[in-house]
Amino acid sequence: MKKSVVLYPGLGVGHLTPMVQLAQVFLQHDVDVTIALVEPPVKSPDFAKVVARAAASNPSITFHVLPPPSSAPESSNPDGSPKHHVVQMFEFLGAMNAPLRDFLRSLPSVDALVIDMFCCDALDVAAELGLPVYFFYASGAGDLTVFLQMPSVHARMTTSYSELGDSVLSLSGAPPFKVSDLPADVTKDSDAGNLIWRMxxxxxxxxxxLVNTYESLETRAVRALSDGLCVPNRVTLPVYCIGPLVSAGNGEKEHECLRWLDAQPDNSVVFLSFGSLGTFPKKQLEQIAIGLEKSGQRFLWVVRTPPGDDHKHGEPLPEPDLDSLLPDGFLERTKERGLVLKSWAPQVEVLNHRATGAFVTHCGWNSTLEGVTAGLPLLCWPMYAEQKMNKIFIVEEMNLGVELKGYDKEIVEAEEVETKVRYMMDSEGGRALRDVQNRRRTGRPRRSRKEAHLMLLLLNS
Incomplete structure (x- = not known):
C-alpha cells in the first residue's frame, strides 16, 4: 500500500510555497501527498488565487481547504484593543485543531503529518491520533540553532530584553549576535513573545x-543541531536537511521585465525586491531612487505601496502610484538603464536571468535560497521576523553578501545605496562575492541525498 503524508503549512503564501516544493519530493517516491490549507481569518481574494494556481501547477497533489473553526477566537482584547497579529495567528491556528483532526480521521490512511512551525498546537492532534509528526522549518538552520536555545536563555534572564539593548549573545552553532538582532516580537515581554518561545x-x-537548507551551506549550524547542542537536557532531536527547496518559478517568459533583461549585458543589473510584505514609506523610496540614479548602474526594482495607518495586517495593498512615490523625473531620467515594476515580478526567472548580477533582498529565507541557487551575491536589507538573523548568517557565516547600513535605524541613506550598489556591481570585492556564490552553487547536494532523508523518515514512521 502506498505511503501517504499530510502537509499542514498554516497561514501565509511564504509558508505554502516551500511546502509545495516539499510535496513534490514526496511525489517522486510515489507517496500520496495532501496539503491541508487554512483560509486566513482576514478574507482575501488572493488566497483563492494562490490555491488555484498551486493546484493547477501541481495536479498530483491534493489540496484541501479546511473548514473554519466552529468558534473563531476574538480579534480584540477585553478592553477593546486589537490583539497583536501574532497572538491572533496562534489562537486561530489553535482553533483549527478540531477541523484538522476531523479531516485526518476522514482519510483512509495517513503515515505522517508534517506541520509548519507556527502550527505547534497540531502536535496535540497528532498525539491523539497516534501519528508521527514532524516540523517543517522553512527558514535556515542557523536561525533554528538560536531559536531552539533561546527559551532556556529567556527562562534564566533576570532582566528585560530592552535593558540588554545591544548586548552580545554567543550560542552554539551561531556567530555572536546582538540581542537587538532577534525578531522584535520575541524581545518584548508580551503575549506574542511568550507564544513564540512556547512554539x-x-x-x-x-x-x-525538516529544515530547508543543505549541509555545505550551513555546516556549523547543522552540526550543532545534529549533536544536540541546541536542546540541552533533552533527547537529541533528529534534524533532516532537505533543501534547497526552491520554487521553479511561474514559467513566465513574456513578462515585460524579462524582455527588458534580454536587452541588457550579462551580470549588469541589480535586482531589488523585498518580498510580499516588504514596503517602505515614501521618504525611504526616494532615498533608494536617488542612490540608484547616482550609482550609474542598471537596475530592476519592485515597488509596493506603503501601507496607510488604517491598513490591517494581511490585507492586499493597492497598486502603487510611482509618479507620486518617486522623485520628480526619476523614471524619465533612468529609463535607459532602469525599470521599476509595480508590486510584483517573476522573481525566480529574474534571479536566474543571465543579465542579473546582484540581488538586494529583505533576507526572507525563500528569497535567500533563490538568490543563492541562482549564484548571485546578496545586498542585505532585513526588515522583519527572523530576517536580521538571516543577515548575520549570510554575511558572517556564508560570506555571500554585505549589509546595507542603516536598515535598523530610521532610514537607509541614498549615499549608502549608491556606495553598496557600486561595490557589488563594479568592484573586485563584488566580483569575489559572485565567485564565492558560484562555488556554493556548484557545491549543492544532489537531489538523491535529500530524497534519501525523506524516504528514511517515512520508512521509520
Missing amino acids: FERMPESNGI
Whole structure:
C-alpha cells in the first residue's frame, strides 16, 4: 500500500510555497501527498488565487481547504484593543485543531503529518491520533540553532530584553549576535513573545525537524543541531536537511521585465525586491531612487505601496502610484538603464536571468535560497521576523553578501545605496562575492541525498 503524508503549512503564501516544493519530493517516491490549507481569518481574494494556481501547477497533489473553526477566537482584547497579529495567528491556528483532526480521521490512511512551525498546537492532534509528526522549518538552520536555545536563555534572564539593548549573545552553532538582532516580537515581554518561545519549546516533542537548507551551506549550524547542542537536557532531536527547496518559478517568459533583461549585458543589473510584505514609506523610496540614479548602474526594482495607518495586517495593498512615490523625473531620467515594476515580478526567472548580477533582498529565507541557487551575491536589507538573523548568517557565516547600513535605524541613506550598489556591481570585492556564490552553487547536494532523508523518515514512521 502506498505511503501517504499530510502537509499542514498554516497561514501565509511564504509558508505554502516551500511546502509545495516539499510535496513534490514526496511525489517522486510515489507517496500520496495532501496539503491541508487554512483560509486566513482576514478574507482575501488572493488566497483563492494562490490555491488555484498551486493546484493547477501541481495536479498530483491534493489540496484541501479546511473548514473554519466552529468558534473563531476574538480579534480584540477585553478592553477593546486589537490583539497583536501574532497572538491572533496562534489562537486561530489553535482553533483549527478540531477541523484538522476531523479531516485526518476522514482519510483512509495517513503515515505522517508534517506541520509548519507556527502550527505547534497540531502536535496535540497528532498525539491523539497516534501519528508521527514532524516540523517543517522553512527558514535556515542557523536561525533554528538560536531559536531552539533561546527559551532556556529567556527562562534564566533576570532582566528585560530592552535593558540588554545591544548586548552580545554567543550560542552554539551561531556567530555572536546582538540581542537587538532577534525578531522584535520575541524581545518584548508580551503575549506574542511568550507564544513564540512556547512554539520553540514544543518542537522537541515532535519526531524530528525538516529544515530547508543543505549541509555545505550551513555546516556549523547543522552540526550543532545534529549533536544536540541546541536542546540541552533533552533527547537529541533528529534534524533532516532537505533543501534547497526552491520554487521553479511561474514559467513566465513574456513578462515585460524579462524582455527588458534580454536587452541588457550579462551580470549588469541589480535586482531589488523585498518580498510580499516588504514596503517602505515614501521618504525611504526616494532615498533608494536617488542612490540608484547616482550609482550609474542598471537596475530592476519592485515597488509596493506603503501601507496607510488604517491598513490591517494581511490585507492586499493597492497598486502603487510611482509618479507620486518617486522623485520628480526619476523614471524619465533612468529609463535607459532602469525599470521599476509595480508590486510584483517573476522573481525566480529574474534571479536566474543571465543579465542579473546582484540581488538586494529583505533576507526572507525563500528569497535567500533563490538568490543563492541562482549564484548571485546578496545586498542585505532585513526588515522583519527572523530576517536580521538571516543577515548575520549570510554575511558572517556564508560570506555571500554585505549589509546595507542603516536598515535598523530610521532610514537607509541614498549615499549608502549608491556606495553598496557600486561595490557589488563594479568592484573586485563584488566580483569575489559572485565567485564565492558560484562555488556554493556548484557545491549543492544532489537531489538523491535529500530524497534519501525523506524516504528514511517515512520508512521509520
